[in-house]
Amino acid sequence: MILKQLRLYKNLFFHRYSSSLSTIFALATGYQIRSGVAIIRISGSLATQSLLKLTRETKLENFQPKRLYLKKIYHDKTNDLIDQCMTVWFKGPKSFTGEDVVEFHIHGSKAVASAIFLVLSSFTNYRLAEPGEFSKRAYLNGCLDLTEAEGLIDLINAQTEQQRKQSLYQMQGSLKELYERWRIDLVKSLAHAEAYIDFHEDQHIENDILTDVINKVKVTYDSISLHLQDHRRGEILRDGCRIAILGAPNAGKSSLLNILTQKPTAIVSPIAGTTRDVIESTIDLGGYPIVLCDTAGLRITNDPIENEGVSRAFDRANACDLLIIVIDISTLSINENLTEQIDKHLSDLFTIKSSSFNSITKLIVLNKIDLVNENIQLKFNQLNVNVIPVSCISSVNIQEFLSKLTKYIAEKCTEPSFTTPYLTNERHRIYLTQTVEDLSMFLTLINSNNDLVLAVEYLRLATRSLGTITGVVYTEELLDVIFRDFFNRKIKAIIMSIISHLLSIRTSIYLTRNILRPTSRLIQNRFVSSTSLLLNKPDIKSSTIPLELPSSEKKKAKYNISWKTVTVTILGSASLIAFIYYLDQRKAKNRRKLQRAAVGKMAIGGPFSLITHDKKPVTDKDFHGQWLLIYFGFTHCPDICPEELEKLAEITKTLYKQKNKQQYPFQPVFVSVDPERDTPELISRYLKDYSSHFIGLTGTREQVADMCKHYRVYFSQGPKVGDDYIVDHAIIMYLINPNGDFVDYYGRNKSAKEVADAIEQHMNTFKEMNK
Ligand SMILES: Nc1nc2c(ncn2[C@@H]2O[C@H](COP(=O)(O)OP(=O)(O)OP(=O)(O)O)[C@@H](O)[C@H]2O)c(=O)[nH]1
Numbered sequence: 113m114i115l116k117q118l119r120l121y122k123n124l125f126f127h128r129y130s131s132s133l134s135t136i137f138a139l140a141t142g143y144q145i146r147s148g149v150a151i152i153r154i155s156g157s158l159a160t161q162s163l164l165k166l167t168r169e170t171k172l173e174n175f176q177p178k179r180l181y182l183k184k185i186y187h188d189k190t191n192d193l194i195d196q197c198m199t200v201w202f203k204g205p206k207s208f209t210g211e212d213v214v215e216f217h218i219h220g221s222k223a224v225a226s227a228i229f230l231v232l233s234s235f236t237n238y239r240l241a242e243p244g245e246f247s248k249r250a251y252l253n254g255c256l257d258l259t260e261a262e263g264l265i266d267l268i269n270a271q272t273e274q275q276r277k278q279s280l281y282q283m284q285g286s287l288k289e290l291y292e293r294w295r296i297d298l299v300k301s302l303a304h305a306e307a308y309i310d311f312h313e314d315q316h317i318e319n320d321i322l323t324d325v326i327n328k329v330k331v332t333y334d335s336i337s338l339h340l341q342d343h344r345r346g347e348i349l350r351d352g353c354r355i356a357i358l359g360a361p362n363a364g365k366s367s368l369l370n371i372l373t374q375k376p377t378a379i380v381s382p383i384a385g386t387t388r389d390v391i392e393s394t395i396d397l398g399g400y401p402i403v404l405c406d407t408a409g410l411r412i413t414n415d416p417i418e419n420e421g422v423s424r425a426f427d428r429a430n431a432c433d434l435l436i437i438v439i440d441i442s443t444l445s446i447n448e449n450l451t452e453q454i455d456k457h458l459s460d461l462f463t464i465k466s467s468s469f470n471s472i473t474k475l476i477v478l479n480k481i482d483l484v485n486e487n488i489q490l491k492f493n494q495l496n497v498n499v500i501p502v503s504c505i506s507s508v509n510i511q512e513f514l515s516k517l518t519k520y521i522a523e524k525c526t527e528p529s530f531t532t533p534y535l536t537n538e539r540h541r542i543y544l545t546q547t548v549e550d551l552s553m554f555l556t557l558i559n560s561n562n563d564l565v566l567a568v569e570y571l572r573l574a575t576r577s578l579g580t581i582t583g584v585v586y587t588e589e590l591l592d593v594i595f596r597d598f599f600n601r602k603i604k605a606i607i608m609s610i611i612s613h614l615l616s617i618r619t620s621i622y623l624t625r626n627i628l629r630p631t632s633r634l635i636q637n638r639f640v641s642s643t644s645l646l647l648n649k650p651d652i653k654s655s656t657i658p659l660e661l662p663s664s665e666k667k668k669a670k671y672n673i674s675w676k677t678v679t680v681t682i683l684g685s686a687s688l689i690a691f692i693y694y695l696d697q698r699k700a701k702n703r704r705k706l707q708r709a710a711v712g713k714m715a716i717g718g719p720f721s722l723i724t725h726d727k728k729p730v731t732d733k734d735f736h737g738q739w740l741l742i743y744f745g746f747t748h749c750p751d752i753c754p755e756e757l758e759k760l761a762e763i764t765k766t767l768y769k770q771k772n773k774q775q776y777p778f779q780p781v782f783v784s785v786d787p788e789r790d791t792p793e794l795i796s797r798y799l800k801d802y803s804s805h806f807i808g809l810t811g812t813r814e815q816v817a818d819m820c821k822h823y824r825v826y827f828s829q830g831p832k833v834g835d836d837y838i839v840d841h842a843i844i845m846y847l848i849n850p851n852g853d854f855v856d857y858y859g860r861n862k863s864a865k866e867v868a869d870a871i872e873q874h875m876n877t878f879k880e881m882n883k
């Protein structure tokens with residue numbers, strides 16, 4: 113229900129957003145036209161204009177959406193006939209892009225397309241679409257999630273039958289369903305863990321709710337870990353199974369390549385060392401895509417060019433999913449143990465560049481079997497399953513070789529399936545790995561230290577990583593779940609509506625009659641609603657306050673205004689506000705208690721050695737005698753760090769105002785978790801925008817990692833887009849006292865005022881204790 117609402121809001125938002133964009137057009141059937149039919153697609157809020165202008169119709173009502181009409185189309189200014197074609201339109205949001213879409217199914221000639229493009233370009237706010245822009249708009253308008261959009265692109269690029277199946281399933285939402293299921297499970301666990309933090313002492317919250325959260329997170333952790341142990345099946349199928357043909361010079365590698373590609377792709381000759389470079393070719397074997405590489409013969413050589421060829425062969429082999437090792441059968445002695453000879457041959461080849469390729473599957477081809485007599489051939493046929501004797505010249509056993517190779521590749525890729533889809537994309541792998549790491553941190557922290565608040569931060573990060581794969585905005589949803597789930601927030605909403613209703617005296621009467629009278633019952637109902645959700649039974653009956661007065665009540669209300677009703681209203685509201693205040697205080701107390709309990713067991717903080725933004729080397733000892741509030745972040749952070757640093761600046765401002773009352777000075781510190789990019793100069797410039805009081809710290813990667821380890825700050829570099837990347841990191845501020853001891857920490861959910869108040873309290877306690 114809530115997801116549907118969110119999707120609706122997202123769609124509404126993006127629909128509004130996209131309606132302000134230009135109307136775009138392009139050839140949906142690609143630019144290699146010269147075909148019977150080509151389709152020009154137009155998408156945007158002004159798309160239907162083109163339908164009317166080009167067909168010279170006056171009313172859109174003449175075109176029913178999704179119906180094809182045979183129409184003559186004209187140049188809108190010169191009235192020249194351009195073509196006769198089929199036209200159709202789709203009304204947004206029920207279209208591919210979620211916007212109004214018009215299509216002209218024209219005759220597929222360059223001249224017709226150009227003439228129409230010329231007309232369309234002359235329309236105001238019309239422009240040619242960028243590559244992939246229709247799909248991008250479909251995603252932005254909530255018609256596709258990111259995995260579905262990627263599936264669509266893969267389907268367009270699919271070369272083989274199995275690739276087509278896999279991408280089609282993905283486009284139909286196979287991965288989305290899987291990842292969304294995990295994400296929603298995590299969002300629920302997160303909401304429940306938050307509830308536990310807030311109300312764990314409340315008699316109405318079940319004690320085993322936390323055990324339930326841990327168990328559920330463990331199940332998701334196991335499922336994602338299993339999904340990651342896929343031997344890259346989906347990716348191999350998507351990108352093609354990479355196979356290198358390796359072997360000594362003249363073994364017949366190029367001959368085998370030519371058989372597989374069914375054309376003379378590589379030069380074959382009796383001269384050893386004919387192939388010097390890597391020769392790549394793509395083929396479709398039994399519906400599976402293969403990227404096949406012929407390589408230079410492996411040998412020890414002093415010739416620098418040959419040596420380079422050998423190095424390239426090894427490099428390529430290292431990046432492959434399967435190796436075909438070709439051995440000239442005439443180099444083996446029939447009188448000695450063949451398996452041992454083959455093993456020695458491989459080991460000799462691989463030691464040329466000290467490689468073993470242990471983790472890569474190998475298929476061994478004993479070539480030139482035509483050179484041995486039939487009796488001896490039988491002996492070779494009885495060797496290991498991954499050894500196959502063939503002849504490239506006489507085609508002996510080639511069919512068997514192809515079947516075996518197909519079997520190996522099918523095992524590498526497996527048959528695509530909608531219900532158990534495989535990972536298809538490196539991007540997904542990166543974020544899933546991140547999710548698993550965060551979940552592991554959550555489970556470790558919660559099991560070893562009962563450090564719930566910090567552990568929950570990792571659960572939040574895990575949810576975010578999963579959401580990044582499908583492209584959903586998880587934070588709003590999480591807030592919404594919490595908002596719906598927990599009754600104190602619900603009552604806040606009631607108060608808000610009460611206050612707004614109080615502005616109208618008519619409504620105040622209604623409140624007195626309908627809301628305030630049954631207060632206790634109402635609160636009880638709300639509470640049942642939140643606990644039932646914790647037990648996974650959402651209370652669908654919980655009522656909302658009607659904003660409008662029923663007409664019968666309106667009539668009565670008109671004549672019943674009295675000071676008594678107004679007074680009751682105000683008193684009722686005041687008691688509710690007092691009740692909320694009480695809940696907030698208790699919640700804060702619970703949190704503090706939980707934090708203190710956790711802190712008692714935690715060993716946060718420790719020695720560090722870094723350099724300041726003005727290039728002075730410092731250690732933790734240099735900060736003794738000061739209160740430190742440390743934030744870990746990076747200067748390229750697009751949103752969270754700027755928000756948190758603004759908060760840090762506000763905290764600093766508040767505490768600096770009370771400087772005179774403080775026994776020890778307060779020092780805000782920013783530590784970069786991106787030492788590669790964050791130079792002292794850059795940090796110095798960056799921090800100036802927030803506060804002149806900040807000290808920025810950076811160092812070598814090891815120094816920063818060391819400090820982060822002591823402070824249990826998780827950080828990890830995300831995937832690179834060009835030179836740019838995001839650093840994922842825990843968002844926590846740490847308070848360190850003048851003795852250099854860790855005192856408290858504050859998550860993103862704390863406001864500047866809450867943090868400043870808490871620090872002030874710690875300062876006072878410290879002062880009292882050190883009198
Ligand atoms: N008798 C026989 N000769 C073969 C067979 N396969 C390849 N040859 C011959 O072996 C020689 C080398 O073949 P290539 O395919 O060029 O061998 P290669 O491994 O690519 O050699 P380099 O590129 O020099 O490393 C050629 O003369 C081929 O005709 C086979 O099955 N039987």
Ligand SMILES: [Mg+2]
Nearest residue numbers: 365366386387
């Ligand atoms: Mg060759």
